[in-house]
Amino acid sequence: MKLELSGSGLGLLKGLAITFRHLFRPRITTQYPEQKLTVSKRFRGYELVWDRERCTGCATCAKACPQGNIEIITSMGTENDYVVDKFELDSGRCMFCGLCVESCPYEALFFSMEYELAKYRRGDLVLSRDQMKRGPDSKPSAYARPKLEPGLPRQTLLIEGSKGSKKK
Amino acid sequence: MALWPFENFWAHFAVFTILIIAFILLMVMVFIWFERRAFGPFQMRWGPNRASPWGALQPVADAIKVLLKEDIVPAVADKWVHFLAPIVGFLPVLLIFAVIPLHNGYGLIPDLNIGILYVVAISALSVVGVFMAGWGSGNKFSLLGGMRVVAQMVSYEVPLVLSILSVVLVAGSLSLNDIVGAQSIPFFVLMPLGFLIFLVAAMAEINRGPFDLLEADSELVAGFHTEYSGMKFAMFYLAEYGHALAMSAIAATLFFGGWKGPGGEYVGILWFLLKIFFVFSLLIWFRTTFPRLRVDQLMSFGWKFLFPLSLINLFIVAGQVILWGEIPWWAIFINFPVAIALIYLWSRLFKLGGGRVEVRA
Numbered sequence: 001m002k003l004e005l006s007g008s009g010l011g012l013l014k015g016l017a018i019t020f021r022h023l024f025r026p027r028i029t030t031q032y033p034e035q036k037l038t039v040s041k042r043f044r045g046y047e048l049v050w051d052r053e054r055c056t057g058c059a060t061c062a063k064a065c066p067q068g069n070i071e072i073i074t075s076m077g078t079e080n081d082y083v084v085d086k087f088e089l090d091s092g093r094c095m096f097c098g099l100c101v102e103s104c105p106y107e108a109l110f111f112s113m114e115y116e117l118a119k120y121r122r123g124d125l126v127l128s129r130d131q132m133k134r135g136p137d138s139k140p141s142a143y144a145r146p147k148l149e150p151g152l153p154r155q156t157l158l159i160e161g162s163k164g165s166k167k168k
Numbered sequence: 169m170a171l172w173p174f175e176n177f178w179a180h181f182a183v184f185t186i187l188i189i190a191f192i193l194l195m196v197m198v199f200i201w202f203e204r205r206a207f208g209p210f211q212m213r214w215g216p217n218r219a220s221p222w223g224a225l226q227p228v229a230d231a232i233k234v235l236l237k238e239d240i241v242p243a244v245a246d247k248w249v250h251f252l253a254p255i256v257g258f259l260p261v262l263l264i265f266a267v268i269p270l271h272n273g274y275g276l277i278p279d280l281n282i283g284i285l286y287v288v289a290i291s292a293l294s295v296v297g298v299f300m301a302g303w304g305s306g307n308k309f310s311l312l313g314g315m316r317v318v319a320q321m322v323s324y325e326v327p328l329v330l331s332i333l334s335v336v337l338v339a340g341s342l343s344l345n346d347i348v349g350a351q352s353i354p355f356f357v358l359m360p361l362g363f364l365i366f367l368v369a370a371m372a373e374i375n376r377g378p379f380d381l382l383e384a385d386s387e388l389v390a391g392f393h394t395e396y397s398g399m400k401f402a403m404f405y406l407a408e409y410g411h412a413l414a415m416s417a418i419a420a421t422l423f424f425g426g427w428k429g430p431g432g433e434y435v436g437i438l439w440f441l442l443k444i445f446f447v448f449s450l451l452i453w454f455r456t457t458f459p460r461l462r463v464d465q466l467m468s469f470g471w472k473f474l475f476p477l478s479l480i481n482l483f484i485v486a487g488q489v490i491l492w493g494e495i496p497w498w499a500i501f502i503n504f505p506v507a508i509a510l511i512y513l514w515s516r517l518f519k520l521g522g523g524r525v526e527v528r529a
Contacts, residue, residue, distance in 0.1 A: 008515035012458065019457040022210050029213045 028158060035159045041152040042143045044096045045112040048089055049140040050132040054108035057082030061100035061109055067093050070100060089132065092125035102144045110140030110148075184276040188265045195444075196409040197227040202445070203452050210456040231402065239398035242306050249304030254396070254403030257297025261410035263290045268417050269345045271427045271436035283344040284336060287418060288329055291373070294407065295321045298392050301404070305395035313391030316382045316463065321373055323470040328369035330478035334362045334485040335422045338495055348426035356423035358495045361481045361507035363423045365474055367450065370419060372470065374411040377451060378458035379466060387460075416447040473518045480510060 030037055039045070057074035069090045074082040101109050119125050134140065142149040201216070201224060208215025216223030241250055264287050269278035280286060295318050302314015336342055338358065339350035356363035371377040383391035390396075393404045420426060420443035427436030461469065484506065488495055 008512050015457045016453065019210050019453065022212060024209075025212055027209065027212050027214055031214070031217075 030159050037159065038153050038156045039113055039115065040155045041141070041149050043111065043113050043115075043141045044098055044143050045114050045141055046091060046096075046117050047112045047114050047127060048101070048132050049110040049112045049134050049138045050087060050129065051108040051110070051134040052084070054106045055084055055087075056106055056108075057084045058105065060103050060105060064099040064103035066097065066099065067095065069093050084129070087129040087132070089127045090125065091127055092122055098143060107145060110134070110145055111143045113139040113141050113152075181276070188276060189262060192262060192265060192410055192413065193406075195413050196406055197231070199409050199413055199448060200227045200230070202448070206449065206452045207456055210453075234402040234405075235399060237398040237401075239400065240395075242395050244306035245395065246304040246306060249300050250306075250395070251304075251400075253297050253301035253304050254400045254407070255297070256300055257294050258403050258407040258410065260290045260292075260294040260297075261407055261414055263293075264414040265417070267344055268414075268421060269348060269426060270440060272348075272433075273345060274437075275345075278345045279343055282342045284332055284342050284347065284422075287344075288325075288332065291411070291414065292321070292325055294411065297407070301396065302392040305392075307395055309389075310392050310394045313382050313388070313394070317375065317392055320375070320379065320382065320466060320470075323467060324369045324372035324379075324474070327365050327470065327474040327478040328373055330475075330482050331362045331366040331369065332422065334359055334478075334482050337482070337485050337489050344421050344426070348421055348428060351425040351428060353497055354423060354425045357500055358503060359423075359481070359485060360504055361477065361510060362485065363419075364507070364511075365478045365481060366419060366423065367447075369470075369474060369478075370415040371451060371454060372466070374415050375408065376412060377455040378460055380455075381460050381463060381466065384460055412448065412451065413444070416444045416451065419447045420444050468518075473514060477510060477514055 057072065059072045059074070062068075062070040062072045067090075071086060071088045071090075072084060073086040074084050077083040096111075098111065101111055132138075140148060142152055204226065205215040205223060216226040219225040219229045241247060266276040267278065267280045267283040267286055269275045273279065298317045298321075299314045302311045302317070305311070335347060335355055338355065339347040341347060341350070372379040375382060382388075383393070393401060396404060417440075420440060424443040424447070426443070427440045429435065429439030429442075431439075484503075485495075488499060492499070
């Protein structure tokens with residue numbers, strides 16, 4: 001006679017063994033303010049990055065924006081070109097669709113990798129030209145700009161160096 | 169009582185009442201922290217770790233938060249019953265600790281000659297508080313939740329008491345201090361089946377672990393205390409963890425030898441605390457592992473599985489007591505296989521129906 005073991009409470013013991021093993025597994029929590037994960041290379045982050053040298057003031061981005069968030073005012077320059085006098089983005093109403101970045105014919109507009117830019121006042125959400133200007137500190141994302149991709153760090157899903165990240 | 173300076177009964181009474189209330193409130197906070205902290209590694213996370221090192225002040229923060237909350241009484245509530253229910257629910261928890269010996273002969277009334285009977289009677293009282301809460305809320309779902317708690321607690325009281333009875337049979341006394349004194353070998357080794365039944369029934373009795381379907385955090389609002397907020401809710405929370413503490417203390421007393429342990433006369437309370445924490449860790453482990461039962465599964469498990477097994481356990485222990493007088497240490501080699509065989513046998517005889525609903529054509 002063979003003992004039929006299913007349904008005799010062995011499953012409970014197995015479950016107990018599994019949870020007990022969990023006690024010694026590494027913890028996967030990212031302790032956010034102290035530890036941060038690297039976002040995707042094609043991250044559609046808050047705050048656009050605007051390249052002043054490349055921008056011709058064509059206002060394609062403003063036309064592409066479904067919300068009409070981008071305000072751009074240009075005047076005639078000296079060398080048969082436009083000078084951008086005002087370039088503002090009301091990021092409070094932005095839905096991060098990315099149409100402005102995709103539509104820019106001169107690749108002058110990028111998404112950024114930033115995501116921690118909560119503000120206390122609604123007026124602070126309107127980003128001025130200087131806030132968006134591309135400089136050494138700005139971190140343009142590779143969204144719709146595949147050329148940038150090799151220079152960006154790999155996305156991480158677990159904290160590097162924490163007990164949670166398994167080296168392969 | 170050589171160590172104790174208060175020979176006067178009233179001085180003894182006052183000091184121990186204050187000590188016990190302080191002990192319970194402190195231990196409940198430690199338990200809440202310990203449980204939340206212990207859930208962390210079980211679920212591969214950290215648990216509370218923001219308020220002070222290791223999150224040790226987390227229960228304090230929670231207590232302050234809950235004290236500052238608005239106390240809402242529903243317009244249709246039975247005001248007095250609604251007000252009294254948390255008190256009636258919490259009081260028995262305090263009363264249980266009156267008879268638990270913290271050390272050899274130390275406690276409020278550690279030598280009460282019907283100690284364990286008193287514990288059983290008093291702990292059953294908190295059902296009244298729960299039902300009052302369900303009724304007094306003036307809300308049919310709270311009432312249903314309260315009735316379910318009553319059904320569960322009354323059902324699991326039976327195997328709980330029967331497994332306690334087997335301990336009483338072996339120890340030959342109802343006094344908790346004598347029961348501890350009788351344990352030269354801890355009773356959970358001599359009566360593994362009785363200990364398992366006690367543990368499962370206790371988990372059901374205090375509405376936690378896999379038996380918390382009445383206030384299932386992830387499924388329901390809260391069961392019987394849906395309409396409670398602020399301090400009154402805190403009282404229920406306190407009563408819940410106080411009950412867990414009381415059950416851990418009773419299990420430590422009945423099956424793990426209470427204050428007994430190596431290391432001199434003065435460390436009995438430490439051994440007792442250590443055993444309480446051990447039992448509570450078991451409860452945490454079970455709670456984080458087992459899936460929640462359905463109501464019909466709960467009832468049939470209580471009545472068809474635990475109740476007959478606890479009766480059989482009682483008969484076996486009674487037979488052994490008649491045969492040998494005091495159960496000898498080599499009874500371990502008989503009782504463990506018997507326990508395993510009985511659990512296996514009963515799992516064959518007992519079917520839950522597997523959640524199928526029969527539809528008639």
